[in-house]
Amino acid sequence: MDQQAIEAIVAEVVSRLNGAAKNDDSIPIAVSARHCHLSQSDLEALFGEGYELTKKADLSQPGQFAANETITIVGPRGSIEKVRILGPARNMTQVEVSQTDSIKLGSKPPLRESGDIKGSAPITLVGPNGSLYKKEGLIIAQAHIHMNPDDAARFDVKNGEYVKVEVGGIRPATLGKVLIRVSPRYKLEMHVDTDEANAGFITGKTKGKLIKDEAAL
Structure with missing residues (x-):
């Protein structure tokens, strides 16, 4: 088989694959398990001045990663340990849990779009270097x-x-x-x-x- 014939076959295969991808609806x-996003200032309050997250694994969304670091979150009636931090650091702190998690915590977080934390539920964060009480930031993600x-x-x-x-x-x-x-x-x-x-x-x-x-x- 000559080179021209091989190139024609390859082009046909690529075309069919691209067509299949376009028609795939x-x-x-x-599945997004409980996790948190931290501002740089809150990260440093929990882990120490100048602290930077270390990558455990890349996430599917470009530039996002699961960090090696975890924290404990504390509500009025209970706590949950080893809550994964997602990086990189953001401009605000947000904790995302499920309704089942909220029952364990004794909290009543609202169902919100990620990033919409105004008036959401309070939560206490505990890290190896300290703890923080956030007046808002706990949500169930839409x-x-x-x-x-x-x-x-x-x-x-x-x-x-x-x-x-x-x-x-x-x-x-x-x-x-x-x-x-x-x-x-x-x-x-x-x-x-x-x-x-x-x-x-x-x-x-x-x-x-x-x-x-x-x-x-």
């Missing part, structure tokens, strides 16, 4: 889908829109009021918490089908 789903602008165009959705996602498997479920978050920095992926994952038998290999929620428009 499934959404990869990731289920959401990260996607870049090309994905948004393909699915015909926009940033801030709510959709439904159907999940198959041994316990089929439909998740409503799933928030669309669009940014050139994002990789296509839906995030659910552990309560949502357990209810639908969702694992890291599960995919869902996006459905336009006309009632939410």
Whole structure:
């Protein structure tokens, strides 16, 4: 077989793969366990002056990582140890838990979009170098889908829109009021918490089908 024929076959295979990717309407789903984001000042208060997070593993979203460092979070009736810190440091501190976690803590965090912590529940953070009481910052994160602008165009959705996602498997479920978050920095992926994952038998290999929620428009 000559070089020209080989190149033609390779081009055909690549074309078919690209076509299949464009026609794939499934959404990869990731299970987001309890975790926290710390501001640099709060990180230093808990771990020491000038402290920097060390990377344990990269996350699916570009530039984000799970740190080796963990903290203990304390509520009115209980505490949870070894809560993973996600890096890099942010401009504000936020702790994301499930409803089950909130019962153990004795707290009443609101269901919020990540980053919306105004008026949210208080929480105490304990690190190896000290502790902090935060008047707000504890939330249950709204289920959401990260996607870049090309994905948004393909699915015909926009940033801030709510959709439904159907999940198959041994316990089929439909998740409503799933928030669309669009940014050139994002990789296509839906995030659910552990309560949502357990209810639908969702694992890291599960995919869902996006459905336009006309009632939410």
